[in-house]
Amino acid sequence: METHEEKPIIYTMENKPIVTYAGDQTLFTALYTSLTQQLPREPMEWRRSYGRAPKMIYLEANFVQFKEELLPKEGNKALLTFPFLHIYWTDCCDTEVYKASVKEDMQRWQGVLRLHGSADWLIVVVENDNKKKNKTNILPRTSILDKIRNDFCNKQSDRCVSLSEPLKESSRSQESWSSFLTKLRTLLLMSFTRNLGRFEDDMRTLREKRTEPGWSFCDYFMVQEELAFVFEMLQQFEDALVQYDELDALFTQYVLNFGAGDGANWLCSFCQPVRSWNGLLLRRPIDMEKRDLIQRGDASLLDLRSYLFSRQCTLLIFLQRPWEVTARALELLHTCVQELRLLEVSVVCGALDCWVFLSCLEVLHRIEGCCERSQLEANYSHTVGLWTYATEKLKALGDLCGLVSENGPNSEDLNRTVDLLAGLGAERPETAQSLQSPYKKLKEALSSVEAFEKHYLELSHAAMEMYRAIGRLRSARLVGKSLAEFYMRKGDPQSAELFLLDSLKSFVSESWSLPLTHTRRQIAECQKQLQKMDEYLQTSALLASDTNLSHEERKHFCQEILTFASQPEGKGQAKVSLSMSSLGVLQELIFCPASAVVHVGAELQMELHVCSLQPLPVCVQQFSAALHFSTDPPGTHRRSAQQASGSVVFPALSPVSVSPALELCEVTELSPSDSALSSAGVACKNTHLLMRRPDSATSLQTGGTAATSALEEAEHMLRATDITLQPGHNTISFSAPSQKPGTYTLRQLCATLGRVQFVLPHLYPVVQYEVYSQEPQLSIQPLTECLLAGLPQQVQFCIQTGHYSVKKGDALQLSNTDSMPVLHTHTCSARIRNSSGDVVCESALSIQSSEKVTSISLPATPAYHTLEFQLEVLCRIPACPAAARVESERLTNGQISHRARSRTRYSSGTAIIDQKVSIDCPWSIYSTLVSLTFHVPFKVKHSLLTAGRRKFVQVCLQNVSDTNFRLTNQTLTENQDTPSLELLSLNTKTHCVVFSQQCVFSVWELRWSDAPPVSLQCVFSASFAPADAPDTHLKPYTHQFSLERVSTVYSVRADISPAAGDGECRCGSLCRLEVSITRLTEHTDAERSDEEYSDTDGLRTCRLLYEVMDNSSNWAVCGKSSGVVSMPTAAMATHKVQMEIMPLFAGSLPFPSIRLFRYLPHQANASVQPDSDSCVESDSVSVVERGVEECDSASVRSRSSVCSSSDGPRGLPMPRRQALGPAQVFSSTQSRQVRVLPAADHHQLEINVT
Amino acid sequence: MAVCIAVIAKENYPLYIRSVPTQGELKFHYTVHTSLDVVEEKISGVGKALADQRELYLGLLYPTEDYKVYGYVTNSKVKFVIVVDSSNTSLRDNEIRSMFRKLHNSFTDVMCNPFYNPGDPIQSKAFDGIVSAMMVQAS
DSSP: OOOOSSSSSGGSOOOEEEEEEEOOHHHHOOOOOHHHHHHSEEEEEESSSSTTEEEEEEOOEEEEEEEEGGGTTTTOOTTOOEEEEEEEEEHHHHHHHIIIIHHHHHHHHHHHHHHHHOOEEEEEEEEHHHHHHHHHSOOHHHHHHHHHHHHHOSSSSSGGEEEEEETTSSSSHHHHHHHHHHHHHHHHHHHHHHHHHHHHHHHHHHHHHHGGGTOOEEEEEEEEHHHHHHHHHTTHHHHHHHHHHHHHHHHHHHHHHHHHOOOOGGGGGSSSOHHHHHOOOSSSSHHHHHHHHHHHOOHHHHHHHHHHHHHHHHHHHTTTTTHHHHHHHHHOOOOOOHHHTTTTOOOOOTTTHHHHHHHHHEEEEEEEEEEEEEEHHHHHHHHHHHHHHHHHHHHHHHTTTSSTTTTTTOOHHHHHHHHHHHHOOOOHHHHHHHSSSSSHHHHHHHHHHHHHHHHHHHHHHHHHHHHHHHHHHHHHHHHHHHHHHHHTTTTTTHHHHHHHHHHHHHHHTTTHHHHHHHHHHHHHHHHHTTHHHHHHHHHHHHHOTTTTTTTHHHHHHHHHHHHHHHSSSOOTTOOEEHHHHHHHEEEEEEEEEETTTETOOOOOEEEEEEEEEEEEOEEEEEEEEEEEEEEETSSOOOOOOOTTEEEOOOOOOOEEEESOOEEEEEEEEOOOOOOOOEEEEETTTTTHHHHHHHHHHHHHHHHTSSSOOOOOOOOOOEEEEEEEEEEEEEEEEEEEEEEEEEEEEEEEEEEEEEEEEEEEEESSOOOOOOOOOOOOOOEESSSSEETTTTSSSEEEEEOOOTTBBTTOEEEEEEESSSOOOOEEOOOOOOEEEEETTOOEEEEEEEEEEEESEEEEEOOOOOOOOEEEEEEEEEEOOOOHHHHHHHOOOOOTTOOEEEEHHHHHHHOOOEEEOOOOOOOOOTTTTSEEEEEEEEEEOOOEEEEEEETEEEEEEEEEEEESSSSOEEEEEEEEESSSOOTTEEEEEEOOOOOEEOOOEEEEEHHHHHHEESSSEEEEEEEEEEEEEEETTTTGOOOOEEEEEEEESSSSOEEEHHHHHHHHOOSSEEETTOOEEEEEEESSSSSOHHHHTTTTEEEEEEEEEEEEEEEEEOTTSSSEEOOOEEEEEESSSSOOOOEEEEEEEEEEEEEEEEEEEEEEEEEESSSTTTTTTHHHHHHHHHHHHHEETTGGGGGTTSSOOOOOOOOGGGGSSSSOOOOEEEOTTTOOOOOOTTTTTEEEEEOOOOOOOOOOOO | EEEEEEETHHHHHHHHHHEEETOOOHHHHHHHHHHHHHHHHHHHHHHHGGGGEEEEEEEEEEEOSSSSEEEOOOOOOOOEEEEEETTTTTTTHHHHHHHHHHHHHHHHHHHTTTTTTTTSOOOHHHHHHHHHHHHHHHO
16 A cells, blocks of 8 residues: 555555644553553444444444644534543542643643533543652542542543553453453444534435435535545445445436436536546556545546446455446446436547547556456456446557558647647556556557557457457457458458458357358458469458348349459469358259169269359359269168159258257167077167367368368269359259269269369268169060960060060060961050150061970060060860879970970869970070969869769869850760760750859750660860850860779668557657668679679679768668678569668658678688677778769769878778769769657657767 | 347357447447357356356446447347447446347247248347337437
């Protein structure tokens, strides 16, 4: 704290409350030192009025000898010089002396005090033992004190205290001191409270009068400041500050009211023109010059504000709140500028800038003066505002005084400078000696261009560094930007560009388009001046596409590019690469054909929709796209972005700072061992874009302004030449190269205009097309749902030419087969389709047929086309479908096909013929085998029916196709010309229609006159045609079958008669079953082979096994149900068997069935012949079934037991039974029924109807 | 009242910015952009000390000679900035607060619009109307 010697001591901060002393001067002098030392040692609680919080306060005092002049006169508001306490000191212990002089002196002292209305006094009686001892006529020491109390303190006995032996080191002395000091402090505080309270009341009264005319703010200011001084004196800086803040607020309010039209008279003095702008002065605790001005009412607004702030500043620094100073300073400077404007005070142009500049620096110096460096660095955020403000103001001054221009100041500028410097006045004495001061700085800066530049740069850099240090990058860049503007005006674009590029960064990264445009335009100017052509063109391109600029400006920048582009290209000069994004925006790419898959050599068109951002039509000499070629098999790449319509839509540009959208795709992983799903998940494909560090992201984006990456050299290119891009929408067509099969991926786009290239280094999303190569293929397809055998059918030949182009004269050679001839049709035409399925042309086919080969000469067909024609073929139905023909036929090419050319299969009741066609194609040396499937439309079943000796053949023809057929001329013929055999048709209709899935039955009676035929080879034939076709389309259908053992050998007859005595059969009672077997024919030679005969008793017999079976469990056979009988071979020999059976139900019951078998005893060892019955009933009876091979034919399968010979134990000799042919046994009781009554004693009637 | 009102996305790009037409639009863009420095400073400071207080109003960001810049930040870190002319002394803190509250309400309505794509510039007429009202209300 600097002390100012010239000024009255009371105005320094050494101020202490004044306490006067009177009485014994020497006594006081002796005690003075310890008194001043001990008084502030302990704090005292100060309770205050108006509800203010009590405070602990350390008291100090300035002891002054009592003089009457010290006492304030009426109306004097000075508080600092106000004596708060008056003390009278005496060490008198002698009553005489007291009465003689001391009392009188005291009374005089009291009189003066009373006259001035001062009630704050104290009488101190000091007691010394030394003195006491010397005196003999001593009164008790209390008496003096009492006397004084009696004389002076009427009711305030506490106003008189004693201090015993103050100069001795004893406990008593200390106690005495302590109580004395407490008293002193208490009384002082009481005095403060009382006097300050009174003062405050007066002050308030004065303030309330402020609406009265004649009230002066300056006067009031002085009064309230007095209070502030006292608080400051009492070290109550907070309270002192409050006083100033109140004054500040009051003044501000008046100014505002003035602005609102409510002007106070006293304000006029502040409206006088500003003549001095020498800034704040913060180095003195109190600026007396300014204070005097205020006191005199001569202060300008700046003076008042400056003074007020300097006081606030001082107090704040006392309060250790330097950062509040800076904040308040900035606010003050802003306020002052505003207030001057509001009050319409006339100020010399630039004067305020000077004042602000000086003030800023002064505040900063002040703060620097009281803070440590580290502390300052930690609080840049508080000071940087002032730095920036100072920088701005200096710049404004520089502009004003012509210090920024390239030519330096002119005379007018110089005059202005002189005026401004005049207003600064002389430098203040405090700083006159120091090397650096705001005053010197300003003066120097205004003196010359160079000095200005030095100071301005210094300030700017300081501000920028501080901003950077506290992380306020945007603010730092803004300062940098204004620095760049300065450099530009100074004609130093190089330095300017650095700062501009830096500040561009944050605008780009946060996509603030307007500042971005503005900055970019400045950069363009720099770059133009620096002749950085590449960068300038890049920036120009961006600006030309910037919609924030006016159309004229955009045109200008566009023209700049066009002009450069049209200049002749220098040798060795590379083309200038610019970013495509400034030229235009890709919108859509459309493939034609839409699949983007073409065959080799085919045409693929690509249409690129570009929205040009340039304001002028741009003539692009070449628009090219580099293709990446890979021979990967087609389909390995996923083209997710390509839509079915063949278009790829490029995403619109989003604000750059927004991270791109997640591109998610499903990921499934199959375990290699069992191809089961082992994991499934979602993966993000563009993590590299999303996970970028923010700083690298910005550098990547600003890369748009820097040179773009070099154009890739590519083997394959898409090219379009001489395109004029109009502003807005444009369409560019490319025809894509397709010479090699593989996958082509669009990588880079490049638009070339003379010396300039616009390059898009990466195309997103991925755009691909595929080129494939294909082998020629021949296929034959039925035209109908299924091909029917036996009828002419249309089949379609389809040749996909692939890479082979069919020349004139090329022919297909079909090797003929008997089973499927190719039918000639006179009008046979072929259609040629291109790869997209459109019919290109139609031409006639010529078909030539020789014995072996049918040759179809093809029309000339280009590659990757489809040739289609139809042929009619007929697949003959094999006469006997039961036996597949396996034959090897010679093919036309001389090879022997060992496989069947046609093969008949059965599926779901339909006979299917697989017909192989061997075709020689011109493009291959190998024959092509094509299989055609034909369905046989009919299924035929035949059966031999017997009625006694008469025989009938029934043929059942079922239509298994979906077509309705007409059927005529059904005939049955016998192949072998058996004599005397006659086939008598019993059919009435010759024509009939067979609907789909329906049957037609036809019956013939077999008649013969002589020996019955052993076997018959029959052929059923009929003509058929589709139901709606004319007769000429009738096609034959034949069915061969054979009948064996036609004649009836045995007739079986059964009779059921009730038990004796009963009229009817009854349920539950035994009945008699009589079976009679009659041989109808004589033994013939034909039978010899399969019958076993035995000659017993000279009679030829054959053994028969009969079996009574009742499958429906109507009967219970009692006893043996089967047996072996020996039948004579003579005609009409009869054998009867009787057995007992019991009906199990009542009603009309069918007869049990009786079956006959030929019984073959074991021949090898006849002696070991087991009981035939047991043998037959056992499971091991083996059955030899004849005619098993006929099972597929229409012959009736003999019903026999399920045992097969292989099941039987081989080693054991067993009798066997052999089934008789179905026609050989005639059962005359078949399907006869017998009536069975219910049991007589049954209460319930139980009837079973079958 | 206000001379410039801006809504700034979490990523610090402007969603909406409008200023009185009489004064340079560019200047306000610079001012608002620079004010983000202080906003960020305050947000990070608030995060430590006053996280639980949920005070969205950031107060005076910084004064300049001509303007006062006030800030407000939503819970989703969208920033509102209101620039007021310094000479307009009738505006109290409370009025600024209520302006911000109004702005926030309107902004919430914009966000609730199912056709609004969050992150796009705000083009709502209703929002525009609210902003206009705040700017017109000049005393």
